[in-house]
Amino acid sequence: MLQSIIEKAGIATVSISLLLEVTRRVEPPRVLSVDRPLGYPLGEAHNPELQRTIMLAALDLLPRPVSDTLIVPFNG
Numbered sequence: 001m002l003q004s005i006i007e008k009a010g011i012a013t014v015s016i017s018l019l020l021e022v023t024r025r026v027e028p029p030r031v032l033s034v035d036r037p038l039g040y041p042l043g044e045a046h047n048p049e050l051q052r053t054i055m056l057a058a059l060d061l062l063p064r065p066v067s068d069t070l071i072v073p074f075n076g
Contacts, residue, residue, distance in 0.1 A: 003028040007066075014061045016041045016054065020071070029066045032058040034074045050076070 003013045007029045014030040017023040018041055023031050034041055034054060043050035053076045061072060 030061045031071045
């Protein structure tokens, strides 16, 4: 919900989601959906390459314009 308020102020936001059903209810502007265990949205510990890949995928969504919730699955 805060993400939508920040967007209305003109600041692009993106979230990383583990729970798509909750994300759909909240309707944030941009979402990277990751299939990871709860508590590990960036992947397991000590795997900086995967963590970096997920973060870059999320940041790549920032310039995309949105009118409805944009949910992009992470395929990495």
